[in-house]
Amino acid sequence: MSCNRSCGLITGAVIGAVLAVFGGILVPVGDTLIKKTVKKEAALEEGTIAFKNWVKTDTRVYRQFWIFDVQNPEEVAVNSSKIKVKQRGPYTYRVPYLAKENITQDSETHTVSFVQPNGAIFEPSLSVGTEDDMFTVLNLAVVAAPQLYPNSFVQGILNSLIKKSKSSMFQNRTLKELLWGYTDPFLNLVPYPVATTVGVFYPYNNTADGVYKVFNGKDDISKVGIIDTYKGKKHLSYWASYCDMINGTDAALFPPFIEKTRVLQFFSPDICRSIYAVFAAEMNLKGIPVYRFILPSSAFASPLQNPDNHCFCTEKIISKNCTLYGVLDIGKCKEDNWIHFTVYKTAADQYTG
Incomplete structure (x- = not known):
């Protein structure tokens, strides 16, 4: 009985010691294997998990807008009264949601170049209204013209065109027009080669940002994704x-x-x-x-x-x-x-x- 008990204790101690040794060996080995796998899969090259998610992310990124709606446009335009505005929002868009394009790897510098197409999708569930909501806002073309052409003779011509187009300091525009662009009636009459589409974020949709050149992490995973150059420049x-x-x-x-x-x-x-x-x-x-x-x-x-x-x-x-x-x-x-x-x-x- 005494031997059996002693043998059991000794056996248990030996097994415990062996497991402790294996644990001391396997834990760091396991950590090393995990880190090695992460480094491999986090690099931006064809076939890795990071590359797939990086080209077109499933993460939803939103941009929200609040618009100041002018409440007394006539008083401001005619009597130079103090402007009164009402803040309305948020109006929410999902951006960006398009896959990167023109992806090019450079094995010598361990970088990858790309452009990011721009696009915005309206999210009704996260907005207080629709893209067709109307706002009274500054007429962007009318207020900008005097700053672009300070010459009094040219301003006289522009003022006549503003009246002819029935434009004024303020205008009524939908959210979609205000943000993404509309054809301005005043600019349509200008006898010079000027862009006639106006919008706070025009052009945005159907354009692309870049070229970006970022490190792919193959030589140093701590640099993955870090920008090397933007539009060919480091500054x-x-x-x-x-x-x-x-x-x-x-x-x-x-x-x-x-x-x-x-x-x-x-x-x-x-x-x-x-x-x-x-x-x-x-x-x-x-x-x-x-x-x-x-x-x-x-x-x-x-x-x-x-x-x-x-x-x-x-x-x-x-x-x-x-x-x-x-x-x-x-x-x-x-x-x-x-x-x-x-x-x-x-x-x-x-x-x-």
Whole structure:
């Protein structure tokens, strides 16, 4: 009995020791195998899980709009009264949802190039109305024309064309027209070769952003998705100093093995600058522990609140000498779209008036 008990104890101790040894060996081996698999599948090359999800993501990304509907257009236009507006929204669109195109691998630089087609799909369930909702807003073409052509003789001609087209400072437009474009009756009469389609985000649909060149991660997985060049350049030429840098990824993916302390950097062509996100909380997504990263308030703070943002301030009037939160002049970035620049400048002039 004593031997059996002693033998059992010895056997149990031996088995425990063996299992402990195997555990000490297998755990790091297992971690190594997992990391090796993740590195392989996270690279942006044909056949990997990351590549498939990167080309066309199933993740839904939404863009929401709030429109300021002018309540007293006649009083403003005739009597120069103080404008009264009513905020309406959100109106929600899903973007982007189209697959990347012109994907080209470069084995020497370990990069992959592509363009991202632009498109927006209206999401009624996440909106307060429809795309046919009507708004009273500034007439973009009418307010922009004096800024483009300051010569008094030319302005006289333009004023006659504005009257002939029955246009005025304000107009009624649907959400769809306002955002994505409409044919302007005043511009239709201009005897010069000018674009006649106007819209705050025109052209957007049926266009493409890029060319992007990003690292594919084959040589270094910590660089996967990080932008090497954008439109053939490593800098934007919009801002001064470090604000002009193209940092991080295009936000379609980030390198694996991210720690809470990491700052996630990415470039947004919509706002013409690089931005960043920081760790906010641990969450559970369908049984999987994940980290949630958010944009901190400091990212869009005024230079008064965050001195690091000083080189993003290029406009002094609307921003009240760079003291307002969230104001960003993207006129230089969008100068190929005259509406973005001239309406911004007109707003600045009206603000001072």
